[in-house]
Amino acid sequence: MIILEYLYTLPNSTEGLDAIAVQTVTAVPSLTPLLLVFVFFVVFLGGISRQNLRSGSADYPMWAVTASLATFLVTLLMTVIPGLVNLSVLVIVTVITIFSAVWLFLDKRASEV
Amino acid sequence: MALKQYLIALASISLFTIAILSFAVDFAEDNDAEVKISEEEGLTNLQTNVGENVSNFRGGSEDTYKSIIASSIDAGSETTPSGGAFALTPWTLLKPIKNIFEVAKVQLFGDKFAIFFTTLFAIMVTIMIFYIYKAWVGKMPD
Numbered sequence: 001m002i003i004l005e006y007l008y009t010l011p012n013s014t015e016g017l018d019a020i021a022v023q024t025v026t027a028v029p030s031l032t033p034l035l036l037v038f039v040f041f042v043v044f045l046g047g048i049s050r051q052n053l054r055s056g057s058a059d060y061p062m063w064a065v066t067a068s069l070a071t072f073l074v075t076l077l078m079t080v081i082p083g084l085v086n087l088s089v090l091v092i093v094t095v096i097t098i099f100s101a102v103w104l105f106l107d108k109r110a111s112e113v
Numbered sequence: 114m115a116l117k118q119y120l121i122a123l124a125s126i127s128l129f130t131i132a133i134l135s136f137a138v139d140f141a142e143d144n145d146a147e148v149k150i151s152e153e154e155g156l157t158n159l160q161t162n163v164g165e166n167v168s169n170f171r172g173g174s175e176d177t178y179k180s181i182i183a184s185s186i187d188a189g190s191e192t193t194p195s196g197g198a199f200a201l202t203p204w205t206l207l208k209p210i211k212n213i214f215e216v217a218k219v220q221l222f223g224d225k226f227a228i229f230f231t232t233l234f235a236i237m238v239t240i241m242i243f244y245i246y247k248a249w250v251g252k253m254p255d
Contacts, residue, residue, distance in 0.1 A: 072133070076140050082147035091153050094137060095220045098213055101129040105122040 022083040032078065032085050036071050036093060043067035061104040068097040116203070116244040122207040127167050132215060134160040159216045166208040173205035196249040203241050210237060 011023035025031050044067035048058040075093045078085040134156060143151040151157055181198040214230035222229070246254050 045114060063134055072137075076137060076146075078146050079141065079146040079148035085148060087148050087150075087153060090137075090148055090150055091220050092154060094133065094150065095217050098126075098130050099217060101133075102126050102210070102213065105125045105129070 018081055022081065025084055033089055036075060036089070039074050040067045040071045043070045061100065061107045064100040065097075065104045068093075068100040072097045115246045116199075116241075119241065119244055120203060120206060123203075123210060124167075124170070124200045126213070127163050127170075127206065127209040130163050130209065131160065131167065134163075155216050155219055160210055162212045163209040166205060166212065169208075170202065170205040173202045192250055197247060199245040199249055203245065207234075207238060207241060210234065 008027035009023075011020040013020055044063050047063040047066060051058040051063070051087070072093050074092050075085055079090060090099060134150070138160070139238040140146065141151060177198060182193070184198050186193050186195045210235055214234055218224065218227055218230050243253065
């Protein structure tokens with residue numbers, strides 16, 4: 001059996017789930033941004049494809065806002081624990097959320113919000 | 114999309130921005146978060162500025178109302194001699210968009226991307242001018 005060596009120090013699992021999450025993010029800093037990207041695109045692409053299947057057309061800006069808000073809420077929850085997410089990521093998510101709203105409200109072809 | 118929808122869209126963007134930023138700030142306060150959005154100067158300024166812009170919009174809409182009431186249309190004429198009645202309200206609502214673009218420029222793209230947002234804002238101003246002209250004169254400019 002081949003035993004692969006870990007490239008980072010394994011988190012100490014005796015300190016609770018929060019500590020595991022923080023130690024994992026400390027070892028792999030790209031985990032948090034990539035998790036947020038994953039959340040965004042699951043909602044965005046999933047919503048668009050389902051709406052396309054149901055009605056034949058999709059409201060892209062509306063799904064962008066929905067995905068942004070989902071990502072925004074996940075990011076806010078992460079800010080409660082120190083070490084999970086840093087301020088620059090929170091700011092970028094917030095600005096993208098606001099920009100999705102700019103897109104939604106100025107787009108009057110598909111969405112009539 | 115006419116002038117009315119354009120105004121509603123601009124106002125909605127402003128209110129959405131205020132709501133999102135206020136929620137994030139209050140969330141951090143309520144939960145004693147380690148990472149607080151209020152520590153970022155750009156977004157804090159955006160919240161303050163957009164709040165002031167929307168407040169000015171209230172005053173601007175009042176001025177627009179007074180301007181329209183005070184305006185007169187000559188007998189046999191289809192429009193007023195001046196388009197001043199339409200000038201105040203849309204302009205106060207475009208300022209939040211400018212502030213949002215400023216923050217996005219700094220936080221997402223950096224200063225070298227400034228011309229992109231400047232052009233985008235100029236397009237929005239131009240669209241606003243066409244809408245005002247159409248609402249005032251009743252046709253698009255030749």
